[in-house]
Amino acid sequence: MISSRIIAFNTIVRKEFLRFARIWIQTILPSVITMFLYITIFGNFIGDRIGTIKSFEYIDYIIPGLIIMPIITNSYMNVVGSFYSSRFQKSCEELLVSPVPNWVILLGYITGGVIRAFVVGVAVYIVLSKDGVFGSLNWLFTIQGMIVAQTLLIFPLVLGVSWTALERVSSEKRDVFKVMNANRKQRIFLEIYCARKGITNGILLGFGRAIAEVGAVMMVGGNIAGKTRVLTTSVVLETSVGRLDTALKLGMILLVISLITAFALQFIQYIRFFEQKTFGEEDFIEQSFDHFTASWKHMNVIKNDKTIIEDCSLQVSSNEIVALMGESGSGKSTLLRAMIGLESESSIYSRDIAYVSQNPILVMDTVAMELELSSKLHVELSNSGKYFAEICGFEERGDQRTDSLSGGEIQRLAFLRALSMNRKILVLDEVTSELDGGSIERIEEQIILFKNRGGGVIFATHNPFQAKRLADRILYIHNGKLIDEKHEISQQIRDGKIIG
Numbered sequence: 001m002i003s004s005r006i007i008a009f010n011t012i013v014r015k016e017f018l019r020f021a022r023i024w025i026q027t028i029l030p031s032v033i034t035m036f037l038y039i040t041i042f043g044n045f046i047g048d049r050i051g052t053i054k055s056f057e058y059i060d061y062i063i064p065g066l067i068i069m070p071i072i073t074n075s076y077m078n079v080v081g082s083f084y085s086s087r088f089q090k091s092c093e094e095l096l097v098s099p100v101p102n103w104v105i106l107l108g109y110i111t112g113g114v115i116r117a118f119v120v121g122v123a124v125y126i127v128l129s130k131d132g133v134f135g136s137l138n139w140l141f142t143i144q145g146m147i148v149a150q151t152l153l154i155f156p157l158v159l160g161v162s163w164t165a166l167e168r169v170s171s172e173k174r175d176v177f178k179v180m181n182a183n184r185k186q187r188i189f190l191e192i193y194c195a196r197k198g199i200t201n202g203i204l205l206g207f208g209r210a211i212a213e214v215g216a217v218m219m220v221g222g223n224i225a226g227k228t229r230v231l232t233t234s235v236v237l238e239t240s241v242g243r244l245d246t247a248l249k250l251g252m253i254l255l256v257i258s259l260i261t262a263f264a265l266q267f268i269q270y271i272r273f274f275e276q277k278t279f280g281e282e283d284f285i286e287q288s289f290d291h292f293t294a295s296w297k298h299m300n301v302i303k304n305d306k307t308i309i310e311d312c313s314l315q316v317s318s319n320e321i322v323a324l325m326g327e328s329g330s331g332k333s334t335l336l337r338a339m340i341g342l343e344s345e346s347s348i349y350s351r352d353i354a355y356v357s358q359n360p361i362l363v364m365d366t367v368a369m370e371l372e373l374s375s376k377l378h379v380e381l382s383n384s385g386k387y388f389a390e391i392c393g394f395e396e397r398g399d400q401r402t403d404s405l406s407g408g409e410i411q412r413l414a415f416l417r418a419l420s421m422n423r424k425i426l427v428l429d430e431v432t433s434e435l436d437g438g439s440i441e442r443i444e445e446q447i448i449l450f451k452n453r454g455g456g457v458i459f460a461t462h463n464p465f466q467a468k469r470l471a472d473r474i475l476y477i478h479n480g481k482l483i484d485e486k487h488e489i490s491q492q493i494r495d496g497k498i499i500g
Contacts, residue, residue, distance in 0.1 A: 004099075005100070005101065005104050008098075008100040008104055008105075008108070009104050009107060009108050009111075011108075012104075012105065012108025012109060012111075012112065013108050013111050013112050013115070015112075016078065016082060016108070016109060016111070016112020016113070016115070016116075017112060017115055017116075019082070019112075020078060020112075020116045020119075025156050025159070025160075027074075027116065028119060029152075029156065031070040031073075031074060033152050033153075034070070070117075071117040071118075072117070074113070074116050074117045075113040075114055075116065075117035077113075078112060078113040078116045078117070079109050079110060079112070079113040082109055082112065082113075142228065143227075143228060146217055146228060146230075149217065150210045150213060150217070153209060153210065153213060154206035154207075154209050154210050155206075157202070157205055157206050157209055158202045158203060158205070158206035159202075160202070161198060161199075161201055161202030161205055162195075162198065162199045162202040162203075164198065165195040165197070165198020165199050165201070165202065166191060166192070166195045166198075166199075168195065168198065169191050169194045169195050170361065172357070172359075172361040173190075173191075173194060173361055173363050174187070174191070175342055175357075175361075176361055176363050177190050177191075177363070178341075178342070179340060179342070179350075179353070179354075179355045180373070180374065180377055180421065181350070181351055181377070181378070182377050186377055190363065194363060200265055200266075203265060204262060204265045204266070207258075207261060207262070207265070208258070208262070211232070211254070211257075211258050211261075212232070213232065214232045214233060214236055217230060217232060217233055218233055218236070223236075223237055231250055231253065231254045231257075232254065234250050235247050235250050235251050235254065238250060278368060278398050278399075279368050279371065279372070279385035279386035279389055279395070279398050280372055280375065280382075280383030280384060280385045280386065281383075281384070281386045282382040282383045282384045283382065283384060283387070284382055284384035284387040284388070284420075285382060285422075286453060287422055287453065288453050288454050289318055289424040289453060289454035289455055290318070290454065291317070291318045291319075291454070292317065292318050292424065292456070293315055293316075293317045293318075294315060294316050294317075294349050294352070294425060294456060295313070295314075295315040296312075296313060296314055296315065296338075296339055296349075297313045298311050298312075298313055299311070299312045299313070299335070299338050299339070300312075301331075301334055301335075301338050301343045301480075307480060308331055308334050308480050309331050309334055309335050309338055309343075309480045310480045310481050311481070312335055312338075312477075312480075312481065312482050313482070314458075314475060314482065316425065316456040316457070316458050317456055318424070318454045318455065318456055319451055319452070319454055319455075319456075320451065320456050320457070320472050320473070321447065321448075321451050321456075321457040321458075321459070321470050321471050321472050321473075322456075322457065322458045322459075322471060322472065322473050322474075322475060323458075323459060323460075323461055323466075323467035323470065323471035323473070323474045323475065324336070324458060324459065324460045324461070324474075324475050324476075324477060325460070325461060325462070325464070325467055325474060325475070325476055325477070325493050325494075326476060326477035326478055326493065327478070327489070327493070328462075330477045330478050330479060330480070331477055331479070331480040332429070332460040332477055333357075333358050333429050333430075333460065334480075335477060335480075336355070336427050336429050336458070336460060337357075339353070339427060339458070340353050340355050340427055349425060351423075352423055352424050352425050353423055353425045353426075353427055354418035354419070354421040354423040354425070354426050354427070355418065355426075355427045355428075355429075356411075356414050356415050356417075356418045356426075356427070356428050356429060356431050357414075357429050358429040358430045358433070358460075360410055360411060360413075360414030361414075362402040362403075362405070362410060362413060362414065364402060365401060365402060365403075366398065366399055366400060366401060366402060367389070367394050367397050367398055367399070367400050367402060367405075367413060368385055368389075368398035368399065370402055370413055370417055371385040371388050371389055371394070371413070371416055371417060371420060372385040372420070373417065373420075374417065374420045374421045374422075375420070378421075381420070381421070381422060384420070385398070385420075388416040388419060388420050389416070391416060391419075391442065391446060392412040392413075392415075392416060392439065392442055392443075394412075394413065394416070407434045408434040408435050408436065408439060411431060411432070411433070411434050411435060412435065412439060412443070414431075415428070415431055415443055415446075419446065419450070423455075424454070424455050424456065425455065425456045425457070425458070426447070426450060426455060426456070426457045426458070426459070427457075427458050427459070428447075428457065428458070428459035428460070429459070429460045430460055430461060430462065431443060431459060432444070432461075432463075432466070433462070440466075444466075444469070444470060447459070447470060448470070459471075464493065464494055464495070464496050474494075476489065476490040476493060478490075
């Protein structure tokens with residue numbers, strides 16, 4: 001009984017902690033900024049006029065109260081907010097009917113509020129106290145203080161917009177980075193590259209917010225000529241003393257500076273620093289692979305408590321093409337993804353596989369960049385984009401943007417990107433589904449040439465004629481299980497009665 005109550009208590013406390021910790025920019029940072037402004041206004045501006053109180057400097061006198069205020073406020077807000085959110089989300093009933101005493105529930109929520117209050121109190125103390133990290137810096141009415149104030153103002157805005165841009169980098173692009181064995185630094189660079197427009201917009205918004213700020217600059221930096229006076233505070237000063245013509249001129253200068261900066265940042269979005277428009281012309285070394293046999297045993301994939309792939313085992317050897325066939329929804333794509341480690345923690349052959357998905361994603365801006373991405377990530381590969389471009393008619397289209405390509409062109413380019421990786425196993429998922437007859441012929445020719453170099457190929461197809469034309473072996477899958485070629489479903493697939 002006691003252990004169950006402890007588990008319930010720990011669960012509630014953990015939930016409450018994660019609730020405010022995940023959004024610390026909204027729960028912790030505002031209290032710190034508010035108290036920082038309080039101490040700036042009341043402690044420094046008003047404190048100098050009040051003097052001492054019972055032998056204490058006014059700023060020392062009010063700091064304990066300023067620390068206690070956010071502690072009380074945050075503890076109250078956390079507990080009350082949790083109860084009200086439970087009520088509005090219709091989860092309060094589940095909490096009340098649970099076999100947990102009311103005092104355990106209340107103690108859990110109160111403890112969560114105390115933890116948040118403690119965190120906020122420590123943060124405020126660090127900022128305000130003379131014994132804290134920043135207490136002895138004496139940043140009031142200094143350039144450093146102005147920079148800190150502006151940073152506190154624009155940081156949530158820049159971070160929020162930039163983070164949203166990074167989150168919008170699709171999981172499919174991240175899968176491409178993983179399949180291409182990009183290291184951690186390379187993946188971070190590629191994600192930033194894909195999100196660069198959103199990040200630039202975040203910086204632009206932050207700059208606009210900072211350049212228009214007057215209040216924080218006046219409170220923290222004052223308006224000291226030759227020291228902390230900036231254009232915004234100069235405009236305010238000139239306006240307050242009635243020199244409107246001077247204020248207008250300064251305002252126009254500020255407006256021109258802001259417009260030039262804004263246009264420059266917007267222009268950066270369209271400057272393709274890393275974008276190459278011509279192909280590398282190094283010779284591609286057509287490597288002959290030593291004999292190998294790659295095996296995958298007892299693969300299982302479970303999603304949302306539903307078994308998608310069940311106990312599937314298969315293998316591919318050098319100089320072999322294996323076709324995978326099955327009706328729509330049978331698990332072909334999931335099985336291929338499991339083989340390369342995208343549906344599981346890892347794959348022992350991940351560094352030996354080049355993969356093309358059913359709906360391939362291009363990650364770079366131009367055709368030339370896409371074909372030479374492999375050589376940029378792995379220095380041991382030759383920069384031979386022209387060689388691969390000539391295979392499928394891209395030799396004169398190095399500067400073409402990838403977002404202007406048709407579905408069939410994207411498939412061809414993704415296949416060429418996979419070939420450029422020079423891996424010994426090709427895993428292809430419906431790689432010719434959107435291609436015309438001529439393009440299909442060229443792709444199949446490259447698959448056969450790859451096999452003749454000692455490579456192994458596993459490809460999913462819905463076309464029984466293509467499977468018979470290319471494959472040395474055909475595997476059949478039904479409801480997430482590999483089935484025997486003599487199975488009734490296998491017969492129907494071979495006869496074209498079931499379309500994959």
